[in-house]
Amino acid sequence: xxxxxxxxxxxxxxxxxxxxxxxxxxxxxxxxxxxxxxxxxxxxxxxxxxxxxxxxxxxxxxxxxxxxxxxxxxxxxxxxxxxxxxxxxxxxxxxxxxxxxxxxxxxxxxxxxxxxxxxxxxxxxxxxxxxxxxxxxxxxxxxxxxxxxxxxxxxxxxxxxxxxxxxxxxxxxxxxxxxxxxxxxxxxxxxxxxxxxxxxxxxxxxxxxxxxxxxxxxxxxxxxxxxxxxxxxxxxxxxxxxxxxxxxxxxxxxxxxxxxxxxxxxxxxxxxxxxxxxxxxxxxxxxxxxxxxxxxxxxxxxxxxxxxxxxxxxxxxxxxxxxxxxxxxxxxxxxxxxxxxxxxx
Numbered sequence: 347x348x349x350x351x352x353x354x355x356x357x358x359x360x361x362x363x364x365x366x367x368x369x370x371x372x373x374x375x376x377x378x379x380x381x382x383x384x385x386x387x388x389x390x391x392x393x394x395x396x397x398x399x400x401x402x403x404x405x406x407x408x409x410x411x412x413x414x415x416x417x418x419x420x421x422x423x424x425x426x427x428x429x430x431x432x433x434x435x436x437x438x439x440x441x442x443x444x445x446x447x448x449x450x451x452x453x454x455x456x457x458x459x460x461x462x463x464x465x466x467x468x469x470x471x472x473x474x475x476x477x478x479x480x481x482x483x484x485x486x487x488x489x490x491x492x493x494x495x496x497x498x499x500x501x502x503x504x505x506x507x508x509x510x511x512x513x514x515x516x517x518x519x520x521x522x523x524x525x526x527x528x529x530x531x532x533x534x535x536x537x538x539x540x541x542x543x544x545x546x547x548x549x550x551x552x553x554x555x556x557x558x559x560x561x562x563x564x565x566x567x568x569x570x571x572x573x574x575x576x577x578x579x580x581x582x583x584x585x586x587x588x589x590x591x592x593x594x595x596x597x598x599x600x601x602x603x604x605x606x607x608x609x610x611x612x613x614x615x616x617x618x619x620x621x622x623x624x625x626x627x628x629x630x631x632x633x634x635x636x637x638x639x640x641x642x643x644x645x646x647x648x649x650x651x652x653x654x655x656x657x658x659x660x661x662x663x664x665x666x667x668x669x670x671x672x673x674x675x676x677x678x679x680x681x682x683x684x685x686x687x688x689x690x691x
Contacts, residue, residue: 347475348379348420348451348541355383355410355418355448357439361425362386362397362406368507369453369536370424374400376515376540383413384424385439399652410443422451422539432456441467450474453535455549477535478549480558487556491596492640494567499689500597501576501648502629504604504619505611506585509678510576511537513603513648516677518573520686527570531562533591537575547577547587555587559594571689576603580628581619582611592633597642599689600629605650606662622647622670646685647674 354377361367362384374381374394381404384394390408395401407413410421421443423436432454440450440458444467452458452474459465459474468474491498499517501510514530515537521528530537532544543566545558559574566572574595578585604622611617619625626644633642647666651659659676667674673684 347473348539350378352379352419352449353417354379354381354420354422354451355385355413355416355443356381356422356424357410357436358384358386358424359436360386360388362389362392362394366425369426369539370422371398371400372511372515372536373422373424373539374398374402374404375512378541379420382416382418383407385410385413410439410448411446414446418448420451421448423453426454426535432458440464444468444472444474447472451477451539453477453539477538478546480550480554481545481561484550484554484561485557486553487560487590487594489560489593489596489639491560491563491567491594494563494596496567496569497571497599497689498563498574498595498597499571499599499601500574500591500595501601501603502588502644503576503579504581504602504622504625505579505608506577506582507612508579508603508605508608509648509650510603513601513677513682514573514575516682517601517686517689520682521571521573524686524690527568529566529569529572531566531572531574531595533559533575533577533587544575547590552586552590555590556594559591561594563595579611580632581617581625583614583617589632593639596639597633598640600633600642600644601646601648601685601689602626602629602644603648603650604666606654606659606666622666626670626672644672645688647672648677648682648685649674651676651679 356370358370457476459476518530532538532542533547550558577587675684
C-alpha cells in the first residue's frame with residue numbers, strides 16, 4: 347500500500363480556503379510523504395503557505411491532469427463533504443487520475459476499491475485504499491483498558507471539527523520529544539492516512555464501537571502514553587462517537603478542545619455551548635459514570651485560535667485559563683507543552 351517514498355497529490359477543491367479540507371490540511375501539516383501538488387480550482391496559482399499557514403512548497407493547480415508534470419504516485423482525497431459522499435464531478439477526476447496511473451487513498455464513506463469502472467482502469471502495481479472500513483473480528487467493549495499501566499489521553503470537544511486530532515498529534519509529538527514511548531491512536535480516516543494504527547470509528551457498527559477502540563488501545567498498551575484521537579462531542583446532537591471512545595479507551599486524562607469565541611454548535615444554532623466549567627464537569631461525570639469507572643479529570647484546554655490575530659489569541663487563552671483554572675494553549679501556534687506538563691504530573 348502507501349510507501350514513505352510515494353509522492354502525493356491532494357484533491358482539495360474549496361478545501362484550501364474553506365472548512366471542507368480538514369483531511370487535506372492535516373496531510374499537509376503532518377504527512378511524512380512528499381506532497382507534490384494540491385488540486386483546488388478556487389485557488390489556482392496562489393501560495394499554499396499563505397492560504398494555510400503550513401510550510402509546504404507545493405503548487406496549487408486546477409485538475410488532476412494538471413498534477414501529472416509533478417510526477418505524483420498517489421491521489422489522496424483531502425476533502426470531506428457533509429455525509430462523506432462522492433460528488434460525480436470528483437468521481438470523474440478520480441477516474442482520470444487512475445487512468446493516468448495514480449493509486450488512490452479514499453477517506454470518504456463511498457467505497458471505490460469495488461467500483462467496476464475504477465477496477466477496470468487499474469494497472470499492475472496500482473491500488474485503491476478505502477480507509478473507512480470496519481476491521482474484522484470485533485467484539486463489544488469490556489472495560490479492560492483500565493487495567494493498563496500506561497497513560498491514556500483522550501481529546502474531547504465542545505463541538506465537532508474543533509481540532510481534537512491536531513491536539514492529539516501535537517501532544518504525541520511533544521511526548522516523543524520528551525523521550526517517552528508515545529503512540530497516536532487514529533480513530534478517523536485522516537490519522538489512518540497518516541500511517542498511524544487505529545480504526546475508522548464511523549465505519550464501525552455502534553454495538554462494536556467501544557470494542558473497536560478497546561482493541562487498538564490494548565494492542566498498543568505497552569507504550570508510556572497513548573494519545574487517543576477524539577471524535578464528536580457530547581453537546582452536538584449529530585454525534586455518537588464520544589461515548590464509545592471513553593468506554594473503549596478508559597482514559598486516565600481528558601483534554602478539552604474548544605474554538606475560541608464559539609457559543610453555539612455549528613449547523614445547530616439552537617444548541618448553545620455551556621460555560622466551559624460546566625462542560626468540564628459534564629465530561630468528567632460521564633467518564634466516571636458515578637464511580638463505575640475510575641475518576642478522570644480534564645487536565646487542560648486546547649484552544650483553537652486560528653481565526654484570531656496573535657494578540658487576540660493570547661488574550662483568549664489567558665481568559666480561558668482564568669475561567670477554568672486549567673493550563674490553556676493553542677497547540678498549533680504556541681505548542682502543547684503546558685498541557686503535556688499537566689498530564690505528566
